[in-house]
Amino acid sequence: MPVQLYDTLSRSIKPLAPASSQPLRFYCCGPTVYGPAHIGNFRTFLIQDVLRRVVEADGTEVKHVRNITDVDDKTIRRSIEEGLSLGEFTAKWTDKFHVDCDALNMRPPSVEPSAVAHIPDQIALVETLIKKGHAYATDDGSVYFRVNSFEDYGRLSRLKQRELKTQSENSAGELNDADEYDRESVTDFALWKGRKPEDKANYWTSPWGEGRPGWHLECSAMVDSAFDGETIDLHGGGIDLCFPHHENEIAQSECAHGHAFCNHWFHSAHLMVEGAKMSKSLGNLYTLDDLREKGFSPMVVRYTLIAGSYRQQLNFTFDGLHASQSGLTRIERFAESLLAITSEDKTEMHGYISAEAPDDFGRLSKAWDALRNNLNTAACLGAIFGVIGSNPAASLDADGARAMLKALGTLLYALGLELFTVEEATVDAPAAVRAIAQARWEAKQAKDWTKADELRDELLALGWVVKDNKDGFAVEPA
Numbered sequence: 001m002p003v004q005l006y007d008t009l010s011r012s013i014k015p016l017a018p019a020s021s022q023p024l025r026f027y028c029c030g031p032t033v034y035g036p037a038h039i040g041n042f043r044t045f046l047i048q049d050v051l052r053r054v055v056e057a058d059g060t061e062v063k064h065v066r067n068i069t070d071v072d073d074k075t076i077r078r079s080i081e082e083g084l085s086l087g088e089f090t091a092k093w094t095d096k097f098h099v100d101c102d103a104l105n106m107r108p109p110s111v112e113p114s115a116v117a118h119i120p121d122q123i124a125l126v127e128t129l130i131k132k133g134h135a136y137a138t139d140d141g142s143v144y145f146r147v148n149s150f151e152d153y154g155r156l157s158r159l160k161q162r163e164l165k166t167q168s169e170n171s172a173g174e175l176n177d178a179d180e181y182d183r184e185s186v187t188d189f190a191l192w193k194g195r196k197p198e199d200k201a202n203y204w205t206s207p208w209g210e211g212r213p214g215w216h217l218e219c220s221a222m223v224d225s226a227f228d229g230e231t232i233d234l235h236g237g238g239i240d241l242c243f244p245h246h247e248n249e250i251a252q253s254e255c256a257h258g259h260a261f262c263n264h265w266f267h268s269a270h271l272m273v274e275g276a277k278m279s280k281s282l283g284n285l286y287t288l289d290d291l292r293e294k295g296f297s298p299m300v301v302r303y304t305l306i307a308g309s310y311r312q313q314l315n316f317t318f319d320g321l322h323a324s325q326s327g328l329t330r331i332e333r334f335a336e337s338l339l340a341i342t343s344e345d346k347t348e349m350h351g352y353i354s355a356e357a358p359d360d361f362g363r364l365s366k367a368w369d370a371l372r373n374n375l376n377t378a379a380c381l382g383a384i385f386g387v388i389g390s391n392p393a394a395s396l397d398a399d400g401a402r403a404m405l406k407a408l409g410t411l412l413y414a415l416g417l418e419l420f421t422v423e424e425a426t427v428d429a430p431a432a433v434r435a436i437a438q439a440r441w442e443a444k445q446a447k448d449w450t451k452a453d454e455l456r457d458e459l460l461a462l463g464w465v466v467k468d469n470k471d472g473f474a475v476e477p478a
């Protein structure tokens with residue numbers, strides 16, 4: 001039986017299978033790069049990463065496409081404020097996003113297209129929509145999608161036409177300029193935005209004059225470019241993207257191509273802080289660096305963000321982070337007890353963490369079934385702890401322990417959890433030493449090599465050496 005996943009469009013759990021042949025065509029709306037992504041954004045990206053890993057470990061190849069939104073009101077405004085070109089500014093935050101993704105052990109997407117690199121595709125899509133009567137230009141050089149021309153509009157979010165509010169603000173908080181432009185209907189949304197003085201040098205020429213693409217258009221164009229204009233198997237994003245963003249993507253793509261845009265919709269619920277969605281606009285956010293500074297490793301953050309059911313909101317708390325730390329340590333102790341039976345060192349655990357699933361997960365079958373059944377990460381972890389609690393190491397021989405390590409390794413691969421990433425020596429180092437090591441790490445991230453070297457020497461003078469690894473750094477007595 002294929003992996004099962006809830007589909008927002010049909011409101012049911014459906015098998016997740018590529019429509020024709022492999023690979024599974026999976027598109028995710030990516031980050032808007034105008035600052036560091038917060039851990040709410042990462043909840044969504046991590047859940048997508050876990051799904052991809054589960055499908056791969058289940059034997060289906062995945063073509064995972066996640067875009068970079070590198071032109072919108074915020075990227076333009078902030079780049080101007082910082083005196084950088086839009087390209088320099090967004091490259092800086094795209095790099096930071098990649099550094100955080102790596103630290104969180106996220107697999108890089110198969111393709112990561114950028115909106116700016118696809119402007120000609122977006123213009124071509126608008127031309128098609130105008131030609132087919134689904135879009136119209138206005139006097140200020142903008143182009144709008146004619147929502148009334150698409151009968152199925154609102155199908156995904158089940159909005160009736162009469163319930164449509166003005167699309168004056170999208171879920172990214174970007175204004176659609178409802179009052180300034182000459183739209184036929186308040187429900188119509190911008191495909192192309194005529195140039196405004198505050199855009200400064202950030203505009204492209206088009207058949208309708210100078211301007212820039214609207215936010216919704218980029219995803220339709222990048223899906224076409226990555227998947228040759230074919231129907232995709234799966235589309236993901238946070239639940240806030242369901243309306244209007246995904247509704248608008250469907251309208252643009254189906255009106256342009258005349259066939260289904262996407263077969264399966266995958267939305268994840270929000271990370272919350274005290275009852276409100278974690279968001280840049282509310283200022284209630286934490287970044288990965290904020291949590292690292294407080295001593296939580298990226299693996300603990302990853303564990304926290306994926307441990308709850310993806311369809312339920314997750315409330316962010318520091319108690320939750322501490323609980324994840326204990327959970328991860330329990331799994332590490334369990335792996336160590338199995339490795340002791342096979343006479344292996346804990347460094348050899350890495351070799352077991354693999355997408356090659358065993359034919360039989362043995363006592364860990366329930367954990368694997370939970371992942372395959374609507375990505376139930378909470379039940380998966382519960383089942384792993386159930387097995388740990390029964391103390392299987394007491395009765396296993398080397399072959400039995402190896403088989404269990406292999407099953408555990410595939411589950412850890414699917415969850416994207418690496419074990420033993422935090423060196424124990426680091427935990428034991430005095431707080432002052434850890435603080436200097438952290439400052440050196442941050443200097444390194446900021447590419448301030450002189451400061452990083454100075455701090456390394458400072459540590460050495462105190463009798464500690466610092467070693468960098470995939471997830472950060474470790475300090476050890478010199």
Ligand code: AMP
Pocket residue numbers: 029030031032033039040041042043044069172236237238239240241268269270271272277278279
């Ligand atoms: P953005 O960078 O704002 O375009 O958002 C990138 C992704 O993060 C989108 O899929 C959003 O739906 C998602 N997202 C934003 N805030 C949260 C949150 N608090 N919890 C979970 N996902 C979020």
Ligand code: ZN
Pocket residue numbers: 028029030219245249
């Ligand atoms: Zn999108």
